[in-house]
Amino acid sequence: MKRGQLATRTGCNIETIRYYEKVGLLPDPPRTEKGYRVYEHKHEQTLRFIIRSRELGFTIEQIRGLLSLVDGGDYTCTEIRDQTEAHLAAVRDRIVDLKKLEATLVETVAACNGGNTPNCPVVDALTKEI
Amino acid sequence: MKRGQLATRTGCNIETIRYYEKVGLLPDPPRTEKGYRVYEHKHEQTLRFIIRSRELGFTIEQIRGLLSLVDGGDYTCTEIRDQTEAHLAAVRDRIVDLKKLEATLVETVAACNGGNTPNCPVVDALTKEI
DNA sequence: CTTGAGCCTGTACTTGCTACAGACTTTATA
């Protein structure tokens, strides 16, 4: 299968496949005589793993770690779970941050009288420190 | 006041000040004979506005919009509030996304037996589509 | 046999900064 087909099958942008190869997530595929990349089922599996991990918010570096564990074949369930849990904690932190931000924005908007005057408490709020 | 002092007073990275000037958020300050930037109180106010807006998650482009309204002097409370509300909606969307992600990660981790075997449901989950 | 689609490479662009290098100026210390 060539690059375009792999892109279609996985829903991945065709250029992104090349990018994942460049940064070492996706192994260099064999080539035809004329230099065309030829992908096997294994590549598709790995690419799906990468795409899914990205959707779950893992960084490229984290995925590199996960892949080396998995591809090494000697990973343990505990190792993978630990990394996933660490990531879960990071996601939860981010949610907490965003909720604080949400509260601040709600407060800011609530302070607005909604009039047509150039006297806006939102602007005032923006110039204040936290 | 010179750039370093403005950085210290606002807590902004010194290079970031130059960056905000480059992208047109912070007006070009007057210079000394030898070319050193000289900032007035107005610059500090604007910089604080930018910093605060960034903390609230506004993009550079959005801040450019807010500043042009504010600096134009003819903004209305409604205009500013509308933009802030739009941003609030975006923040809420992001929270919803992250919560979905959190649920998926919790589910994934829960599927793990925590053993020392190389048989990991997390890895399986990662290769599946959504 | 020609046309268009697909693939190849390298490079530039994005966002929001941050971090240098190398030259210059200002300030503090001996």
Next chain:
DNA sequence: TATAAAGTCTGTAGCAAGTACAGGCTCAAG
């Protein structure tokens, strides 16, 4: 006053994580 240290100047390169070309080949269909 001389010199050292700290500050500032410019331009440029780097980060994540892709995306989007340009210009050249190659492959398949009509």
